[in-house]
Amino acid sequence: MFKGFKEFLLRGNVVDLAVAVVIGAAFNSVVERVVDSLINPIIGMVFRADSLDGALQISLPGGGTIALGAVIGAIINFVIVAAVVYFVFVMPMNRLRKPAPESGEPPVPTEQELLTEIRDLLQAQTGGGGAQPEPPHKH
Known part of the structure; x- marks a missing residue:
C-alpha cells in the first residue's frame, strides 16, 4: 500500500505540480x-475610491450592490499573473528547448532538392540533350 503511494508521489508530474502550486502561492502575494x-492608487485617483473593490459600485433597488470594480480588479490580477508567468517562465523555457543552430554547417537539403541534383548530374553525364519530362501535377 505504501509502496504504491510512494511511487505516485515520486512521479515527475506530481512533484512538478507541487512545485508549481507553491511557487504560484508565493507569486500571488507579489x-x-x-x-x-x-494599481489601486491609480484607480483610486481616477475613480475616487480606495481600491477597485470600492470603485464602480452600482446600488440595486433591493438593497444589494454590484461591484464592477472588484471584477475589473480580478481581471487585472489575472492579466498580471498571466503576463509574468509567460514572460518569466514560458518564454525562457521555450528558448531553452529550441536546439541552437550550429554555425558553420550548411543546411541539410531536402529530399526533393537531392533528387533534382541527381537528375541534373545524370543528364550531364549522358549528354542530356533530350527534353526534360514535366513533373507530375498535384491534384
Missing part, C-alpha cells in the same frame, strides 16, 4: 502587492 501598491 501580484497582490503590485496591485495594492501600484
Whole structure:
C-alpha cells in the first residue's frame, strides 16, 4: 500500500505540480502587492475610491450592490499573473528547448532538392540533350 503511494508521489508530474502550486502561492502575494501598491492608487485617483473593490459600485433597488470594480480588479490580477508567468517562465523555457543552430554547417537539403541534383548530374553525364519530362501535377 505504501509502496504504491510512494511511487505516485515520486512521479515527475506530481512533484512538478507541487512545485508549481507553491511557487504560484508565493507569486500571488507579489501580484497582490503590485496591485495594492501600484494599481489601486491609480484607480483610486481616477475613480475616487480606495481600491477597485470600492470603485464602480452600482446600488440595486433591493438593497444589494454590484461591484464592477472588484471584477475589473480580478481581471487585472489575472492579466498580471498571466503576463509574468509567460514572460518569466514560458518564454525562457521555450528558448531553452529550441536546439541552437550550429554555425558553420550548411543546411541539410531536402529530399526533393537531392533528387533534382541527381537528375541534373545524370543528364550531364549522358549528354542530356533530350527534353526534360514535366513533373507530375498535384491534384
